[in-house]
Amino acid sequence: MKNLNFTSFADVPDLQEWIKIAQNFKENPLSHESFGKGKTLGLLFFNPSLRTRLSTQKAAMNLGMNVMIMNVQQDGWTIEMEDGTVMNQNSQEHIKEAAGVISQYCDIIGVRTFASLADKKADYEEKVLQKFIKYALVPVISLESATAHPLQSFADILTIEEFKAKTNLTKKSKVVLSWSPHPKALPQAVPNSFVNWVKNTDSELVIACPKGFELNPEYTKGVSIVHNQEEAFKDADFIYAKNWSSFSDENEIYGKIGQNLEHWIVDEAKMKLTNNAKFMHCLPVRRNVVVADEVIDSQNSVVLEQAHNRVYSAQTVLFNILEQKFGYPMPY
Amino acid sequence: MKNLNFTSFADVPDLQEWIKIAQNFKENPLSHESFGKGKTLGLLFFNPSLRTRLSTQKAAMNLGMNVMIMNVQQDGWTIEMEDGTVMNQNSQEHIKEAAGVISQYCDIIGVRTFASLADKKADYEEKVLQKFIKYALVPVISLESATAHPLQSFADILTIEEFKAKTNLTKKSKVVLSWSPHPKALPQAVPNSFVNWVKNTDSELVIACPKGFELNPEYTKGVSIVHNQEEAFKDADFIYAKNWSSFSDENEIYGKIGQNLEHWIVDEAKMKLTNNAKFMHCLPVRRNVVVADEVIDSQNSVVLEQAHNRVYSAQTVLFNILEQKFGYPMPY
Amino acid sequence: MKNLNFTSFADVPDLQEWIKIAQNFKENPLSHESFGKGKTLGLLFFNPSLRTRLSTQKAAMNLGMNVMIMNVQQDGWTIEMEDGTVMNQNSQEHIKEAAGVISQYCDIIGVRTFASLADKKADYEEKVLQKFIKYALVPVISLESATAHPLQSFADILTIEEFKAKTNLTKKSKVVLSWSPHPKALPQAVPNSFVNWVKNTDSELVIACPKGFELNPEYTKGVSIVHNQEEAFKDADFIYAKNWSSFSDENEIYGKIGQNLEHWIVDEAKMKLTNNAKFMHCLPVRRNVVVADEVIDSQNSVVLEQAHNRVYSAQTVLFNILEQKFGYPMPY
CATH class of the missing domain: 3.40.50.1370 (Aspartate/ornithine carbamoyltransferase)
Known part of the structure; x- marks a missing residue:
């Protein structure tokens, strides 16, 4: 069986x-x-x-x-x-x-x-x-x-599908997983899973992260990884913000947080680069660290819909x- | 809506x-x-x-x-x-x-x-x-x-109505909220609410408390406040004992407990001044501090009925x- | 009533x-x-x-x-x-x-x-x-x-009855309650109860324990108590391992653990002395202290069935x- x-x-x-x-x-x-x-x-x-x-x-x-x-x-x-x-x-x-x-x-x-x-x-x-x-x-x-956090990722996929349908996207949707600053070291479970599920849909997936914060290549094989957040955001339809600690094992930095990376916050200026993208996060979220109030409080934020799903x-x-x-x- | x-x-x-x-x-x-x-x-x-x-x-x-x-x-x-x-x-x-x-x-x-x-x-x-x-x-x-603790006060009102009916009171019932001693500072939520609800029934409400333990005047407006507990108990049909900390903000004493006020305990001698009053408390209660065993263990105690309601x-x-x-x- | x-x-x-x-x-x-x-x-x-x-x-x-x-x-x-x-x-x-x-x-x-x-x-x-x-x-x-732990003992009796039926025992079944080593002092509730219930069935009950670890005589009256574990195990159909602390009040040792009694562990060699006995324990169990892996992992272990019952x-x-x-x- x-x-x-x-x-x-x-x-x-x-x-x-x-x-x-x-x-x-x-x-x-x-x-x-x-x-x-x-x-x-x-x-x-x-x-x-x-x-x-x-x-x-x-x-x-x-x-x-x-x-x-x-x-x-x-x-x-x-x-x-x-x-x-x-x-x-x-x-x-x-x-x-x-x-x-x-x-x-x-x-x-x-x-x-x-x-x-x-x-x-x-x-x-x-x-x-x-x-x-x-x-x-x-x-x-x-x-x-x-x-991995597959129940979260499945809900994320449901949310993306729902808003793709609502916004009548005619092009292939572009989904950006954007690394975020965070004061505490967090696991890689949510981003690993997210990559794994989105890869198996018809969306285009781009991961934006600082150098040294690349995820496990077993998950990201074939996925575009960029270190320039602004470039990644261009024409994006969904921005998924999430912090994760380092996967790298160089110098024993597995599980460590990033330093001086506060500028990776998702703010309104960056969201303006997108194709009126929906903002996503699995919650709980540190406001004004991971994402600016102006973004998570905007009409484009779908974080509660993710929780609902x-x-x-x-x-x-x-x-x-x-x-x-x-x-x-x-x-x- | x-x-x-x-x-x-x-x-x-x-x-x-x-x-x-x-x-x-x-x-x-x-x-x-x-x-x-x-x-x-x-x-x-x-x-x-x-x-x-x-x-x-x-x-x-x-x-x-x-x-x-x-x-x-x-x-x-x-x-x-x-x-x-x-x-x-x-x-x-x-x-x-x-x-x-x-x-x-x-x-x-x-x-x-x-x-x-x-x-x-x-x-x-x-x-x-x-x-x-x-x-x-x-x-x-x-x-x-x-x-405020309105679910408690509604249950208290139900209890008063129930025992008014059972005892066939022909006069307007007299309800006394009596401040009690307590070793820890407690909020004013229960007494505030109790006053607010009883005021809106046909009972006569009297608050007995030591000087300095008057509740927020917004709640007690129009309610008789006395500092002589024995006087308040006279002819009462319901005695509701409850501690609360100071509401006063003089000398920064908001939220402080009373000192040397142990004699405010509800005991049998005081209950004898009443019209065979029912004893009420929202529980949990400190026995022999707030109320003497002889009172809470008497036939007139309705504390479990309050909990039930x-x-x-x-x-x-x-x-x-x-x-x-x-x-x-x-x-x- | x-x-x-x-x-x-x-x-x-x-x-x-x-x-x-x-x-x-x-x-x-x-x-x-x-x-x-x-x-x-x-x-x-x-x-x-x-x-x-x-x-x-x-x-x-x-x-x-x-x-x-x-x-x-x-x-x-x-x-x-x-x-x-x-x-x-x-x-x-x-x-x-x-x-x-x-x-x-x-x-x-x-x-x-x-x-x-x-x-x-x-x-x-x-x-x-x-x-x-x-x-x-x-x-x-x-x-x-x-x-006492009567819900456990009732489940234990159900388990014994179930396996007596399954194994078609023709003789009166022999049940051994065997004291076990443990790093922390444990109550006597489970063994007291077990004795109390098994006494009231048609099984033969034997208690094996070190000297000084006899249970309350009110429970064990009429039950065979031996201090030689190997002797007790002979021809047993059910071995029930359980630690308990001292019941004795000599020298104020009530509630104390045993010292240097690690050899009271139930292992394969001892189980070989039995009539292919089922191994029982109420769980949680300290592996390789109370019972050796080889015993609790064997086909004769019925600990999960006890939990189920x-x-x-x-x-x-x-x-x-x-x-x-x-x-x-x-x-x-």
């Missing part, structure tokens, strides 16, 4: 079909309100969450599923990730039992586990997520992992797993 | 009608068990909560609504309240996005945000609540704000918003 | 009947999916919980109940347990109001309150649980108390209370 996990674009069988399913859910969120009746979604947070927590709950409830939430750190629940350890220190439970036990109570498990930004190899091997998948006995969906991206993913796992019509 | 927020007595169109609706819900809590089907209530706590959390959840579930809860502080989610800030410090998200995003997932949002007791002007301007209302895209209900005050408020927002019969 | 609390084996009217009910729920979890409609289960955690939290929620949802969860410590809610105290210190609310108020919102309340391991008398008097029961106005179920033990208990309290058919 096909692997029913959802952790990256690779788990999407047919993007165009999924976009249609999501658009139908947006039009009628309760069209399948009993589809997941008697089924339980467990949400396991190793890291904080607002949008993902609420939108995924909402998606599950729209399908009639029950939701149970576990906050790993708040509950002081320390999980051993290594095999063969003599567990006489702090870890109370091995990932093998943790994943196995939650699988007894949940039909689908969502897991959020951020990058450490300290160990590039472990991050890019998705150590925690992969261990969890290995030991879980039910499908696992990523609520943002070390290297998180419901339908999650609902589509859950629907797909339920459909494949339990067949249709559902037993209840 | 009429503003559908619920943050104070001013948002009650017709108190007598609401009392009837609430009494009906008390008699038959599930009379409208599908009224809110497919609708979601979000509860956002900037401060801790037990009664409000449980009773409002229960009220929503009685109407068939889904409930999602966010604990702002526990999740380490720091929100920027000022406009125009360069957000390069601790705040991760601006109230504008926070309120906007939650509005994407919830049909009604409840917000708890206590007084700072450090900045009287900001507290009485209801800075946080008003910002939230400004940026929310759906109706907002107060789960206790800096200056919180369900029906919240259910009435939610019902009213759903009815006005989505019409009747409901779409689902 | 019969006391409807569930805090120990003494609250089970007929174990064989309950086993049948639980087995039916395991076969068809949603057979009574509307039985608890409109009823609310409150779960009150004075201590952390994963399995109990999830499995009890799931059980309630299988019966159509609503669930509300309160984390006492996370919410910084400090409860006064003593009567007559002048509450001018840290405690914000008396257990009397806490239990009384939650009873206004919940039809059944689950309480988790661990042993202090500092005050043997208070622990074995079940001070917190009994206070809660005293002041609650609705049935209370133990989610693990100072001296927690749903049906809780569902049976909730069903029984609902049935007795509200009659059948249910009002809704």
Whole structure:
């Protein structure tokens, strides 16, 4: 049987079909309100969450599923990730039992586990997520992992499609992923994912970033990367601002923030270079650091629509797993 | 369209009608068990909560609504309240996005945000609540704000009406709000609200408090204020004990506790001065500080009934918003 | 009317009947999916919980109940347990109001309150649980108390019955409760309960523990206790590993861990002495301290099945209370 996990674009069988399913859910969120009746979604947070927590709950409830939430750190629940350890220190439970036990109570498990930004190899091997998948006995969906945030990217694609349709673009749309300043080091999960999904649409993708902030070439292969932000913005239809820390491992700078790069902020002057582009960001966003008030407060900002579409991206993913796992019509 | 927020007595169109609706819900809590089907209530706590959390959840579930809860502080989610800030410090998200995003997932949002007791002007301007209302895209209900706790006061009114009926009072009932000692400084929200609601009933209201603990005159205008507790208790039908910190801004004492005022405790001797009065408190209560065991443990204590009525005050408020927002019969 | 609390084996009217009910729920979890409609289960955690939290929620949802969860410590809610105290210190609310108020919102309340391991008398008097029961106005179920964990033990019994049937044991089954090493002092609740329940089945029960780690004789009266682990394991059909701290009060060692007892680990060599025994543990478990990887990873390990059966033990208990309290058919 096909692997029913959802952790990256690779788990999407047919993007165009999924976009249609999501658009139908947006039009009628309760069209399948009993589809997941008697089924339980467990949400396991190793890291904080607002949008993902609420939108995924909402998606599950729209399908009639029950939701149970576990906050790993708040509950002081320390999980051993290594095999063969003599567990006489702090870890109370091995990932093998943790994943196995939650699988007894949940039909689908969502897991959020951020990058450490300290160990590039472990991050890019998705150590925690992969261990969890290995030991879980039910499908696992990523609520943002070390290297990817596919529920966000799917919502971003839905937003781009929606506004392409609304603005009757006749040309191929140009999407710019623009690196942004930020006071704290952030993972590369959102931009990695965004690149991965947009590459698989008919949009033209350009990445604008300072030198040294190129993303993992495995993701960006074939994508245009420019270091001149103004040049990138020219004739763009969508500007997606996002900070990420360095991917480079030269001089041990993996996971480090940029210095003296405040001028990479997205402001009105830069937006004027675009083709009246929509402004996108996954949120939360640092105002007047990542983006100027004048841009995020403008008519062209679609950040709340992106947040809204998180419901339908999650609902589509859950629907797909339920459909494949339990067949249709559902037993209840 | 009429503003559908619920943050104070001013948002009650017709108190007598609401009392009837609430009494009906008390008699038959599930009379409208599908009224809110497919609708979601979000509860956002900037401060801790037990009664409000449980009773409002229960009220929503009685109407068939889904409930999602966010604990702002526990999740380490720091929100920027000022406009125009360069957000390069601790705040991760601006109230504008926070309120906007939650509005994407919830049909009604409840917000708890206590007084700072450090900045009287900001507290009485209801800075946080008003910002939230400004940026929310759906109706907002107060789960206790800096200056008011209307869900509590509505439940208090229900309790007074209930016991007035049970005891067949033939005279106009006398309600005494009695300031109480407390080891920690507490906001004025509960007493402000209580005064505001009781003023609008046919009861006689008297406030008993030490000199210097007069509440905001905007609330107490026209209400009898006495500094002799024994005098106030004479012939009272309801004694409502509650501590609050100083409202006065002389010598910068706003938000300060009282000193050497332990004798303001409500004890049996004082209760004997009343007309066999019911004892009320919003809870939680410090026993033998605010009230003597002998009083709160007596037959005349109705504190649990007040807590119980919180369900029906919240259910009435939610019902009213759903009815006005989505019409009747409901779409689902 | 019969006391409807569930805090120990003494609250089970007929174990064989309950086993049948639980087995039916395991076969068809949603057979009574509307039985608890409109009823609310409150779960009150004075201590952390994963399995109990999830499995009890799931059980309630299988019966159509609503669930509300309160984390006492996370919410910084400090409860006064003593009567007559002048509450001018840290405690914000008396257990009397806490239990009384939650009873206004919940039809059944689950309480988790661990042993202090500092005050043997208070622990074995079940001070917190009994206070809660005293002041609650609705049935209370133990989610693990100072001296017992009956929901776990019931699930353990279900697991033993299940595997006895599967393995077609013709002889009386031999169950060994084997003390295990552990780096932290743990309560005696799980082993106390296990002994209490297994004693009331037709299995032969043997307790293996180091000298000084004998459990409370009130529980173990009539049960064989041996200090030679290898001897105990001979011909055993079920090995239940569990650490517990000292019950002895000699030299004030109540609640202390064992020293230099690492060799009490359950390993493959010891399991070879058994009659191909199933390995049991309530989880969470410290691998390679309590049990060697080779044992818990073997085909004979039934720890996940124990966790799974927690749903049906809780569902049976909730069903029984609902049935007795509200009659059948249910009002809704």
